Amino acid sequence: MVDTNNRNYQKFPTLTPDQMEVALRFASRPPVNFAPGDAVYGISDCEAPMWLVLDGTIDVLRRDGLNRKAPITSYSKGQFSGEVNQVAGLPAIAAGRAGLQGCTALPFEPHHLRALMVGSAELGEIIMRALILRRVDLIDQGGSGTVLIGHPDNADLLRLQGFLTRSGLPNQVLDVSVDNKARALVARTGVLPDELPLVVCPDGQLLRRPENVELAACLGILPDLTIDRLFNVVIVGAGPAGLAAAVYAASEGLSVLVLDEASIGGQAGASARIENYLGFPTGISGQALSGRAFNQALKFGAEIAVPVSVEHLEVVSDTLHLTCSGGYKVRATTVVIASGARYRRPDVENLDLFEGVGVSYWASAIEARLCAGRDVALIGGGNSAGQAVVYLASHVAHLDLIVRRPLEETMSRYLVDRIAALPNVKIHIGLELHALDGNSATGLSGATFRNLLDGATCHRALCHMFVFIGAEPNAGWADSLVEINNKGFIVTGAGTLPLETSMSGVFAIGDVRAGSTKRVAAAVGEGAAVVAQIHSALARSC
Template structure:
């Protein structure tokens, strides 16, 4: 057994009491009404729940103690807490029915504990709002603690500038899974892992899962499988509604539909939050006067959807919608790239849009290696103290400029038009104007990039669209925020699209329904939608009442 470091002192954790609450006797009795099986006695040192165990319940301690430890893929172990009577184990993974991110062992005197599985845990949160609020807050704060601790989760080994490594790290981070990055060259432990495993340069990056499994150049799907993120879908289950896309619109539908008793499945090929999830700060969303990051907003919505019983399957990509059974009263079928199929009475298309690629010469070789389509903390760390450029004039571009400006030496904002007024909110324009290290290049476009596979991006050619004059701007990082194209290819001729590929709606009395009954579209993928987070959330809520009307018509 690896040596275990002691847990942090409670006095240094300002939210310790919320993270590890002790339920009052009355609250314990309330919780016991929701246990999923009889209490169980564990011998001293016996494993109560194992790291990576799928579907591990929350354990309510009745006698004795459960000692919880967290461990990373290299075997580093740290004590988290010792749960005493009136306390309970688990974090967000238990609410989702996914793999456990920690390990629990019965204390020196053993313990007696009662299990509360995911379904009964959700019932507790709905059936007892007061106790449910305490439990929900604790589960969320524990996941945050695992992420912040740096002593749990997956170990990533590679070169920090590598596109595959950045993509993998972004995937884990945006889905709220703890991870630690080791440089394969400059970090002693990173070098030791590479040498011990005899890994070749073309096999990097490595991902060492918490259970010790080593993956070489893993895909996101392979990483998810190793972490127990990917659920098994029953092909015979018929959901009331399946939402394709876990951005703000899709998550809103999940929350409202599940809270109203519909069986809900949400599918997304990468991460919760969509494009909004990559936003460093959203400041014009109602109710958050100081702003909120896209990832934080998505994380809250994700936990809320879980609370009401929605099933979220990430990463799982829809290959096509099979509309052959349309009009026959049969469920719609979604075919996944994994080969699985999903049956559903209604489909909500919330697949958003994919980043648009501008017509820049030799762009492809630098994508993910100097060129990024979002500005997360990962990218901010890579370009700290350097000169960078950002192309775009919309609100997402403005939010990225404000975020990056405090991290970089200088930022060149490239705009094709005469200014920002036509496409950006005034509060962002004013804030950018006050940033001393931001220079706005109007009537300008980038025509070519310089660099190679060894040095990466070294510069970009700026062209004045009025005079045709060009000049080279040295840089190692370029951010592109030039809009997006609808992600609707998977609909495979089943619904009507406009001339730009966006999904048309409103041809019936149900304003968000497509021309195919039971297929609805919301958010950025819908033709005529307002490209704002608040508008997407509003459509996600509004579509639920229309789904009810559609389902009622089927029953009638």
């Protein structure tokens, strides 16, 4: 009898003979025989297939960049290897080798695996759920993936940790001041203090204080954009609108590329809990929602490149050409701008000195850990601010909520009521940020706030401040190419297609579009709606 309280039966399912017979029709090549102890696939192997065991066993182990190993499980007849990287053909996170009796296994290359999941709804559900749960386990258990070595409160380390976490990639942080192995590796490699954090990729490569794009390249998570291909649609932005467009377009057989300059999920991806999104009565975190959409897009064959930013768009011989960071050139028949909005920054002196080390524009588990048991402030009265307050309140000693107007005017009722019931949250109405205290060595130590009515100031000692004061359209690269309104949002609907911009074949959806409803559900709806209009544009170009 299946124990439904233990999800191992979903993580490591065994296919029935009938299900295996269906799977055989989608295999990429004949079965392969492996002798005992033979490597079936290795950590960081690109395009590693999913292997369906026909006989014998495959032993699976995880390893981090320091070459520390630990067994995960052993697959037997009717079970299959892999996790979500196998869907997109990204480097393998775990390694597999034939068991004591050897094994015979059937390979499914990424495009065959996707065909199987789409072609058989029953098997698709079983396989996708298992691959996702295995990735979640790798993240939760630690001890696998990328190793970050440095000081846990360092701005660059927090940046890299945030990028990996929001990308759903396993990682762990070793504090160089207390971890002997980390200290020994730093000494052995001659890394200087100003070169920290040291990043050890799963294949053993060492990076010294890398940029996010350098780390992404090392991990092999960027698709090959050097190949001259023409995509049916290139989507700029991997927030809810962009991911929804990718899912619907790819599921209808269009070739799709998604580009984002930062990470998966956009602003919504930083939300601690979204409780008013249809179908999730208990709420869902922005990261979890984005992760599901990301995997769904991969399942249908969309390619996703993060972090890659678009620098220029032009028309060449009736084809849209995008110039991207890293010298990449991408061609498309249609382009969807779904780049959302960027966080608005307060106009205070020395703000950049504390960004990432005292001032944050999102509230994730990383920031919550840094603020545990301490006093913080949060500025902003919208729903995102309210969600962050509720999340942080369970971690910090005290939170000062700074708002210009009463919460009832700007925030959903359920959040207002929940915040009012929090004993360690104090609401300050009619204040704005005036100045920040601290220095680069010790970090943020306090902030001064000014009363909007009489100009009086008050000071609060705090270690961290969260800023949620709204956002501005994130389309600077496109504002000279398409029509925008006086606030910088992209205007659509001038032609025959409601979501098309003033540039033929270029569409805008989500928060970046003038007149859009700034809600996750509305963004997803526009992502779905734009695909029908893309089909019209493609028919028009034929």
